[in-house]
Amino acid sequence: MDKISVVVPCWNEEEALPIYYREMRRVMDRMRNSEKGDAPEMELIFVDDGSEDGTLAIMKELHRADLRCRYLSFSRNFGKEAAIYAGLKNASGNYVAVMDVDLQDPPSLLPEMFSILKREDYDSVATRRSTRTGESRFRSFLSESFYKVINRISRTEIVNGARDYRLMNRKMVDAVLRMSEYNRFSKGIFGWVGFRTKWLEFENIERSAGETKWSLGKLFRYSMEGITGFSVAPLSLASIVGVLFCGLSFLLVLLIVVKTLVWGDPVSGWPSLACIIFLVSGVQLLCTGIVGQYLSKTYLETKHRPIFILKDSSEEGEQNEGA
Ligand code: UDP
Ligand code: MG
Numbered sequence: 001m002d003k004i005s006v007v008v009p010c011w012n013e014e015e016a017l018p019i020y021y022r023e024m025r026r027v028m029d030r031m032r033n034s035e036k037g038d039a040p041e042m043e044l045i046f047v048d049d050g051s052e053d054g055t056l057a058i059m060k061e062l063h064r065a066d067l068r069c070r071y072l073s074f075s076r077n078f079g080k081e082a083a084i085y086a087g088l089k090n091a092s093g094n095y096v097a098v099m100d101v102d103l104q105d106p107p108s109l110l111p112e113m114f115s116i117l118k119r120e121d122y123d124s125v126a127t128r129r130s131t132r133t134g135e136s137r138f139r140s141f142l143s144e145s146f147y148k149v150i151n152r153i154s155r156t157e158i159v160n161g162a163r164d165y166r167l168m169n170r171k172m173v174d175a176v177l178r179m180s181e182y183n184r185f186s187k188g189i190f191g192w193v194g195f196r197t198k199w200l201e202f203e204n205i206e207r208s209a210g211e212t213k214w215s216l217g218k219l220f221r222y223s224m225e226g227i228t229g230f231s232v233a234p235l236s237l238a239s240i241v242g243v244l245f246c247g248l249s250f251l252l253v254l255l256i257v258v259k260t261l262v263w264g265d266p267v268s269g270w271p272s273l274a275c276i277i278f279l280v281s282g283v284q285l286l287c288t289g290i291v292g293q294y295l296s297k298t299y300l301e302t303k304h305r306p307i308f309i310l311k312d313s314s315e316e317g318e319q320n321e322g323a
């Protein structure tokens with residue numbers, strides 16, 4: 001019999017969690033009624049990413065009332081990527097979905113996603129939003145630019161507007177779990193592992209309750225994660241700019257020598273010299289900075305720190321460290 005595990009990362013979501021559960025229960029009931037004997041078994045894995053509010057208490061309550069609900073609780077906030085990894089690692093179903101708790105990933109799509117995987121030749125059904133309503137112009141512009149840049153410099157396709165909401169079969173989940181890197185960027189990991197993915201589109205939905213956890217600074221760090229994780233193109237920037245500057249300086253030297261010999265004016269040109277020094281040292285610092293970015297990621301990877309640490313869970317014997 002089929003079983004769907006739904007991984008739900010939650011960080012300070014005491015308001016959104018009950019609303020989510022109510023909606024999800026409706027969807028599960030509908031699936032049981034419409035698919036009759038074929039209805040898959042369900043399991044909801046709530047991952048408490050170090051919440052400081054009543055999120056964990058609500059999860060425990062849900063687990064007591066409905067055994068389909070399980071929970072994992074982190075010792076601190078490890079980030080959504082770590083929460084997804086922990087959920088996938090502990091999922092027992094032969095199909096696994098990843099879904100946000102704020103209903104921006106509509107649970108009502110789940111039956112359709114499941115029937116696509118059952119009937120058609122796909123390993124995963126993923127979703128993307130077709131609009132960005134409710135998001136500021138500036139934020140949309142930054143996101144669009146990020147996707148343009150990363151898709152130019154990375155060979156892994158990173159779909160614009162893709163959400164983390166998707167349903168995968170066991171083969172793909174196991175492949176994702178084998179990517180046990182510390183610096184995780186799911187949108188890239190899902191693309192990198194390959195497999196046949198069908199994309200569904202829906203319009204952007206606003207949060208059911210609570211507030212977004214993504215500040216601009218956090219989004220910027222996340223996009224750097226994506227670029228350093230899935231492209232090494234910036235590293236070649238230093239070489240390319242270096243070659244360009246060598247060529248340019250050669251021409252300049254020629255020009256200056258000729259100018260001095262013909263007109264004999266050695267002192268003027270001071271301002272241009274100052275500008276060139278500023279420019280070149282700026283470019284050098286930029287390139288050193290890029291190397292530093294990659295070095296710091298490498299440094300963290302080589303430490304082999306666990307991706308998450310559990311402090312509590314609904315059952316004993318959970319995989320309590322992601323390494
Ligand atoms: N989330 C998490 N850990 C974090 C940040 C977010 O587990 O450090 C969860 C959050 O509870 C939600 C999902 O990730 O279920 C998406 O977060 P949010 O809605 O804030 O992001 P947005 O939809 O605005 O991109
Ligand atoms: Mg959200």
